[in-house]
Amino acid sequence: MSITAAMVKELRETTGAGMMDAKKALTEVNGDMEAAIDWLRTKGLAKAAKKADRVAAEGLVGVAVAAGKGVAVEINSETDFVAKNADFQALVRDIAGVALEVGGSVEAVKAANLNGKTVEDTLTAAIATIGEKMDFRRFVSIEGDTVVSYVHNAATEGMGKIGVLVALKGDAAKALEIGKQFAMHIAATSPLSLSEATLDPAIVERELQVQTAKALEENASSDKPKPEQVIHNNIIPGRMKKFLAENTLLGQAFVINPDLTVEAAAKEAGVEITSFARVAVGEGIEKKEEDFAAEVAKTLSGG
Incomplete structure (x- = not known):
């Protein structure tokens, strides 16, 4: 699939990744935008992006x-x-x-x-x-x-x-x-959902795949690699626990009192x-494509 300047621009705006990293990610996954986001996250080059960031x-x-x-x-x-x-x-x-x-x-x-x-x-x-x-x-x-x-x-x-x-x-x-x-x-x-029980299983599975690939790649390039058992039994579950805490309302730290989760704050209040x-506003409406800068066009053409 041909990787266009507009695709690179969209990926950069979504993830904050550099131009060449965005181009490489799209090339690696044959232009699949969601897969490119995951590829960049696996490499530690982007944070998780919600659709609201791209509309x-x-x-x-x-x-x-x-x-x-x-x-x-x-x-x-x-x-x-x-x-x-x-x-x-x-x-x-x-x-x-x-x-x-x-x-x-x-x-x-x-x-x-x-x-x-x-x-x-x-x-x-x-x-x-x-x-x-x-x-x-x-x-x-x-x-x-x-x-x-x-x-x-x-x-x-x-x-x-x-x-x-x-x-x-x-x-x-x-x-x-x-x-x-x-x-x-x-x-x-x-937050993505009220609790872990109400979170879309597809979102959890996708995050698990990303965190697994990222942890294994980091371990492979480490000077002191850990046993895979540690990766699968400790590191990946720990990262998933953090993901769920950050993305489910009841698990999040309450912004008014970060020492409490939202669930604990509600319980303390008796509710x-x-x-x-x-x-x-605008959630889910894709951005219109805009003309890309000359430097991006030059990068894509290999110049």
């Missing part, structure tokens, strides 16, 4: 909570300027309210009534008025005894670039108080986190 879009996330239920909706726009528009913000607020009431799917919300028209028709009219393409892309909902919301980089009340919902069990007053702190923590750390959702 770009504008718009707002709006949140709404009532009676033990919360929703977060993502409405995209072409420019950040529109996200600051009062009419656009009102639209996001209205759609979040309909989503909270209707639930179901994006299609169900689009078909629901909003001031005498469907949400979809209202959005179409707003596009004509504001003069920029917009899209009601997705929404998530959670339920619980107490549901708390938080918006990071708020454009106005209830909407911003990142929306977080947290569901908790326990005393409602305590859940509301510490739930806000947990929501802020989630916005900052972007239990049952679920959460984090929605960031």
Whole structure:
């Protein structure tokens, strides 16, 4: 497969690897971007990258909570300027309210009534008025005894670039108080799942493969190699334990008090986190390819 300048650029932006390392990684894995990330990590040339690091879009996330239920909706726009528009913000607020009431799917919300028209028709009219393409892309909902919301980089009340919902069990007053702190923590750390039990097995398996290959390669090049039994029984499990602690909400060190895990902080407060959702603007929308610098083109051509 031909390795293009745009592919090298994307890999560099995703991993922070050098130009030649990115090119070599893509060449080694025949252009497979995910495999190239793993190859660089195996060589110690890149950190794990989440998909949110490789996306770009504008718009707002709006949140709404009532009676033990919360929703977060993502409405995209072409420019950040529109996200600051009062009419656009009102639209996001209205759609979040309909989503909270209707639930179901994006299609169900689009078909629901909003001031005498469907949400979809209202959005179409707003596009004509504001003069920029917009899209009601997705929404998530959670339920619980107490549901708390938080918006990071708020454009106005209830909407911003990142929306977080947290569901908790326990005393409602305590859940509301510490739930806000947990929501802020989630916005900052972007955990992959609530716990190890809810983490996608494919993610765990992929990380295990990377850490195994990395540990074996490091050991092979060491002046004092360790027995393979030590590698498999101590080093790799230790690294996987760290990965799970860093990427599951309950296992993470609580940002408000790093001496406690989130799970321990919740227990200390007499509450239990049952679920959460984090929605960031542009998550999952791939960046558009851009023209690459002349030096990259020269590198790829072997010059």
